[in-house]
Amino acid sequence: MYAYTGRILHIDVTNRKTSIQRVGPDFIKKYLGGTGLATRLVYDNTPKGCDPLGPENALCFAVSAFAGTTVPVGTKHGVAAKSPLTGFIGDSLSGSYFSEMMRRAGYDGIVIKGQAPKWVVVFIDDDDIQFLDAAPYMGMNTLETQRAIRERLGDENVRVSAIGPAGERLVRYALIDNDGRQAGRSGNGAVMGSKRIKAIAIRGSHPITVADPKGLMEASLRLIKASRGPGTLKYRTLGTPANVLNLNKMGLLPTRNFQETVFEEAEKVSGEYLHERYHVKSVACAGCSIACEQWGAVKEGKYKGAMIGLDYEPLFAVGPNCGIGDMAAIIRLVQLCDEYGLDAMSTGVVISWAMECYERGILTKEDFGGLEPYFGNDDAAVELVRRIAYREGIGDLLAEGVKRASERVGKGSEHFAMHVKGLEMPGYDVRSLKTFALGIAVVARGADHNRALSYEVDIKGEVDRFKAEPGRGKLAMEKEDFACILDCLVLCKFLRNCFTDFEREVAEIYTMATGIPLTPEELKQVGERVVNLKKAFNIREGWTMADDWLPPRVLEDPLPSGPGKGVRVTPEELRMLIQDYYAARGWTPEGLIPKSKLIALGLEDIAEEIGVEEPVAAPAAGEA
Amino acid sequence: MAQPVYEHIICDPAKCTGCRLCEYACAMVKTGKFDANLSRIRVVRIEPITMTAIACRLCADAPCIIACPRNALSRSEKNGVILVDQDKCDGCGWCIEACDFGAIVLNPETKNAEICDLCQDLEGEPPCIAYCPVEALSLGTPETLRQKARREVVAKLFEELFKE
Numbered sequence: 001m002y003a004y005t006g007r008i009l010h011i012d013v014t015n016r017k018t019s020i021q022r023v024g025p026d027f028i029k030k031y032l033g034g035t036g037l038a039t040r041l042v043y044d045n046t047p048k049g050c051d052p053l054g055p056e057n058a059l060c061f062a063v064s065a066f067a068g069t070t071v072p073v074g075t076k077h078g079v080a081a082k083s084p085l086t087g088f089i090g091d092s093l094s095g096s097y098f099s100e101m102m103r104r105a106g107y108d109g110i111v112i113k114g115q116a117p118k119w120v121v122v123f124i125d126d127d128d129i130q131f132l133d134a135a136p137y138m139g140m141n142t143l144e145t146q147r148a149i150r151e152r153l154g155d156e157n158v159r160v161s162a163i164g165p166a167g168e169r170l171v172r173y174a175l176i177d178n179d180g181r182q183a184g185r186s187g188n189g190a191v192m193g194s195k196r197i198k199a200i201a202i203r204g205s206h207p208i209t210v211a212d213p214k215g216l217m218e219a220s221l222r223l224i225k226a227s228r229g230p231g232t233l234k235y236r237t238l239g240t241p242a243n244v245l246n247l248n249k250m251g252l253l254p255t256r257n258f259q260e261t262v263f264e265e266a267e268k269v270s271g272e273y274l275h276e277r278y279h280v281k282s283v284a285c286a287g288c289s290i291a292c293e294q295w296g297a298v299k300e301g302k303y304k305g306a307m308i309g310l311d312y313e314p315l316f317a318v319g320p321n322c323g324i325g326d327m328a329a330i331i332r333l334v335q336l337c338d339e340y341g342l343d344a345m346s347t348g349v350v351i352s353w354a355m356e357c358y359e360r361g362i363l364t365k366e367d368f369g370g371l372e373p374y375f376g377n378d379d380a381a382v383e384l385v386r387r388i389a390y391r392e393g394i395g396d397l398l399a400e401g402v403k404r405a406s407e408r409v410g411k412g413s414e415h416f417a418m419h420v421k422g423l424e425m426p427g428y429d430v431r432s433l434k435t436f437a438l439g440i441a442v443v444a445r446g447a448d449h450n451r452a453l454s455y456e457v458d459i460k461g462e463v464d465r466f467k468a469e470p471g472r473g474k475l476a477m478e479k480e481d482f483a484c485i486l487d488c489l490v491l492c493k494f495l496r497n498c499f500t501d502f503e504r505e506v507a508e509i510y511t512m513a514t515g516i517p518l519t520p521e522e523l524k525q526v527g528e529r530v531v532n533l534k535k536a537f538n539i540r541e542g543w544t545m546a547d548d549w550l551p552p553r554v555l556e557d558p559l560p561s562g563p564g565k566g567v568r569v570t571p572e573e574l575r576m577l578i579q580d581y582y583a584a585r586g587w588t589p590e591g592l593i594p595k596s597k598l599i600a601l602g603l604e605d606i607a608e609e610i611g612v613e614e615p616v617a618a619p620a621a622g623e624a
Numbered sequence: 625m626a627q628p629v630y631e632h633i634i635c636d637p638a639k640c641t642g643c644r645l646c647e648y649a650c651a652m653v654k655t656g657k658f659d660a661n662l663s664r665i666r667v668v669r670i671e672p673i674t675m676t677a678i679a680c681r682l683c684a685d686a687p688c689i690i691a692c693p694r695n696a697l698s699r700s701e702k703n704g705v706i707l708v709d710q711d712k713c714d715g716c717g718w719c720i721e722a723c724d725f726g727a728i729v730l731n732p733e734t735k736n737a738e739i740c741d742l743c744q745d746l747e748g749e750p751p752c753i754a755y756c757p758v759e760a761l762s763l764g765t766p767e768t769l770r771q772k773a774r775r776e777v778v779a780k781l782f783e784e785l786f787k788e
Contacts, residue, residue, distance in 0.1 A: 019760070068648065068658050068660075069658050070645055070648045070649055070658070070755060072772070100660070104659075130761060143671065147671075179671075180671060180672055205661075206659075207651075207655070207657035207658060207659035207662070208657060208658040208659070208761055209656075209657050209658075210658070213652060213656060217649070217652060217653075217751075221754065221755060224645065224755060227757065228757055247686065257673060264762060281673040281759075282641055283641055283642060283643035283672070283675075285641035285643070286642075286643060286644050287643060287644060287645060287648065288641070288643050289645060289755075289757030289758075291643065291757075291758065295672065295673050307672065307673075309672070372771060417771065496630050498667035608664065
């Protein structure tokens, strides 16, 4: 095979056993790589009902078909496991050098199971798998760990995926960091911590060969040029923080735990403000021609010395959503999250929930160990991030995520616990984005913009964003499938506007790289297949219709101000949208997948396990 | 006669994003495979934001040529690149030790030292420059760099003067 190696590495850290699973082109073509392949590996290697933080959960890595090649923004990998936040599929993406080294070490995927008796660093050196004592690295933050391991092994080519103090303490939204990029959402850092793996170091010596070097080089150059065009201008100049002012103007910027959607200090936390006052450098992932990561540094004041590559989602979460309008504080907070190894999105939404609890008197100064976390109190936020990472005091509760924390605290705090399926909400208020409200309610990973992607049709004005109507189910499905294709290949979503005929162009490049024939139709079907596979995993793990739902605040509290004033998503609207979506997918009205559907998607084995018989068409009303 | 001045690959660290597409392109053009270790241009990335790419700088008094015990290295009269005589070179690595920039590769397959030759046998600009998405790479001499720096600093100075 070209590009691919056809090898999946299995590691059991309990008894330090390793083995190689061979996979052929027919198998790999169905999932491509990234989150598709990683999800399939999770499905196959976890027993039904396993504890996400127990030895039976499988932490799975899968590389992009394009890793380490000139195909721009293709040097990425997916990480998946059963999520400790949701109990469903937890699939995240990361990128950069680690992805390249994984392929060059000879693996398309890595499956890690078990629980080490003592903390270890797993060192994958081509075919040689070593288990190093992790004691020297315990307590180190994510980046320190990577540096220290590289230093100890004496080679810059060793790339490391590491957890920080939060992952060591099984914070349910802990992340895995490699090269300053993160497999951020859904708590894969906690899964890694539960296996007592502080880091995975990897070094590969094999070159990557491709089927059609000349064709691939030419196609790469075309894509690199396209990726410098208008389709990515936003990412290259202000980066994703460019969203702040747009979303604020549209009344979509979650403010003070989604109580409002217009932030009075938006100007001061905007991409423009960041660029003008804090910007020091644009940085790229390995193999990326866009370089969206806009690094900001604080040069004075109490956060002097703080520095981070800032993206919109972490910014919204710890900024406006916590009532914080100080860019320097936001830079510091996101940096702390990255260093402790916390998903800054979940962290921000958990803290904003805690702040609302404090303001409403549900949690007191005493509960917070002397802190007064009113909205806008950045000192309290900084301290809370630390306590969460170390599970100190109230941090132990907050480390459980907003779903569990609100269930434990009660007193009406569930009403404003902003999550779907246990995953904290992203930075778009869905009340005036009806297609996206649907997308986020049904997507397998929980509240997630990257998997749903349907905010696009609402925000770009392709549909009336205030209106819930039949047809949105199909739209939400199409966006979700499209996003899924990118996540499987993997190509970064920021490249998505750089194609004229996406499926045809990408299928061609795929075949040039891998030598595996792939038609545009087959590529399209991968998206649908993997979305169904994720749903199948969730069903196996006990999903019910009640899990496809939105937080009470979205359903009951109309927006207090802004262009969407008075708007909410009513339960009736949501029910209608969800039925529309299930029907578009060919699922039953209960949201289950018919056997015939799974078989048509080439998931025969799964059809046996979780597929349902085709529902008998109900006679239309009026017919006797 | 004045010493001839040769162009070499220059990277602007302010523009370089650390993406390494130059390495991937170089390795493919020179070896037919993607193997950044064999690339003759290497990106140095000191986290988080210090980054630049380094290729042979065509030193005027090249220590690699002097260091080679087999006289395998010589300078091209045409464009100044360091040529490696494949028959004489036995991969001892003295040239690598002598190079202050870590710009010489030892290819384990050919067992030869390999040095950026500006892809002189290809038409058009070297692929590393063509594939650089941010125009951080260019061909230049110390003199063209000096000129560019002077122009930039003066332009900036006057821009500020007129602002006030």
